Amino acid sequence: MDNINLQLEELNDKPDIRELTLRNGIYYPSDEELIMLILGRGTRKNPIELLSQEVIDMLNASNDENLIQNLVSIEGVGTSRALVIAAALELGRRRNSYQKKTVNKPSDIVPYVQHYSLKPTEHFVTATVNGAHELIKIRLISVGTTNRTLVHPREIFAGAVSEHASGIICCHNHPYGKCSPSHADVESTKVLQQAAGILGITFMDHIIITKNDYFSFLEHDML
Numbered sequence: 001m002d003n004i005n006l007q008l009e010e011l012n013d014k015p016d017i018r019e020l021t022l023r024n025g026i027y028y029p030s031d032e033e034l035i036m037l038i039l040g041r042g043t044r045k046n047p048i049e050l051l052s053q054e055v056i057d058m059l060n061a062s063n064d065e066n067l068i069q070n071l072v073s074i075e076g077v078g079t080s081r082a083l084v085i086a087a088a089l090e091l092g093r094r095r096n097s098y099q100k101k102t103v104n105k106p107s108d109i110v111p112y113v114q115h116y117s118l119k120p121t122e123h124f125v126t127a128t129v130n131g132a133h134e135l136i137k138i139r140l141i142s143v144g145t146t147n148r149t150l151v152h153p154r155e156i157f158a159g160a161v162s163e164h165a166s167g168i169i170c171c172h173n174h175p176y177g178k179c180s181p182s183h184a185d186v187e188s189t190k191v192l193q194q195a196a197g198i199l200g201i202t203f204m205d206h207i208i209i210t211k212n213d214y215f216s217f218l219e220h221d222m223l
Contacts, residue, residue, distance in 0.1 A: 032056055038088055043076040051076050055085065098135045103127070106205050106216035109169055112138055116173045117209045119143075124151045124172040128165035129204070136163050151188070153195040160201055167202035171209065179210040181217070189217055 017033045029037065035052035042048035054074050062070045067089075071082035098112040109127055112135070116123045122144040128136040139159050142151045160168045170192060172185075181189070189206045196203035205218040217223050 035085070038085060039077075039081060046076040059085075059089075098127075098138060101135050103129055103133050103135060103169065103204070106169075106207055106214070106219055109135075109171065109205075109207065110209065110214050113171050113207070113209060116171075117211045119173060120175050122172055122175060124156075124170070126156055126159065127169040127171065128160045128163055129167045129169070131166040133167070136165055153192060156192060157195060157199055157201065161199060165201060167204045168196060169204045169207065171207040173209050177210075179208045179213050179215040181206075181208055181215060181222075186222070189222070193223060 017029055017036050021028050021033075021037065032049075032052045035055045036048050039048060039051060039055075042051040046054075051074070055071065055077065058070050058074060059067070068079075068082045068086050071077050071085055072079055077085075101108070101112075103109050113125055113127070116125060123140060124142040124144070125138060125140055127138045130136055137159065141155055156170065157168070159165075170189075185206070185208065192206070193203040203223065205216055205223065207217070208215040
C-alpha cells in the first residue's frame with residue numbers, strides 16, 4: 001500500500017504538459033502532446049494520452065477532404081473537437097505558408113505581411129532569409145500607437161543572429177494616411193542599415209504597408 005501511495009504522489013507531483021510547455025516554450029511538446037493541449041482532456045473510456053495518439057494516427061491517415069469526418073469517428077472527439085483540431089491545423093498552415101518561399105524583390109514579401117495593414121496601431125515586423133533568399137521566419141517585433149512604434153536594433157536583429165540569417169527585411173504598417181515614409185522612418189532605416197552592416201547581415205529592404213499600397217526603400221533608391 002505504501003508503494004502504491006508513493007507512486008501516486010510521484011505522479012501527482014510530475015509537471016503536466018501545460019506546465020512543461022509554459023516552462024520550455026511551445027516547441028517543447030511532441031505532436032501527441034500538442035494534441036493533448038488542444039483537446040484538454042480525454043474521456044473515461046479513452047484517456048487523453050491514448051486519445052491524442054489516435055488523433056495523430058488519424059491525421060497521418062487522412063487527407064484534407066476527409067479529415068473532419070475521420071476525426072469524428074474517434075470515440076471522445078466529436079464534431080466540436082474535430083473542428084478545433086482541423087482549425088488549428090489550417091491556422092498553422094496559413095501562418096507558416098511563407099516558409100521556403102523565395103524573396104527576389106520587395107513585392108514578394110508583401111502578401112505575407114499584408115494582414116498587418118488592417119491593424120489600428122503600428123506593427124513592426126521582420127522577415128529573415130537564408131543565403132538562397134528563402135524566407136526563414138516572419139517575426140512581430142513591436143506594437144506601437146496609431147502613428148509610431150518604438151523598436152531597438154537589439155530586438156530587431158536578435159532573431160536574425162540566432163537563425164544565422166543572411167538577410168533581413170523590415171516592415172511596418174501605417175494605419176492611417178499614405179505609406180510614404182516619415183522623417184523618423186528614414187532616420188531609423190539608416191540606423192538599422194548600419195547595424196546590419198556591423199553584424200554582417202544584408203539589410204535587404206524596409207517596407208511600409210497600407211491597406212492598398214506599399215512603399216519600398218529599395219525601390220525608391222533610399223538604401
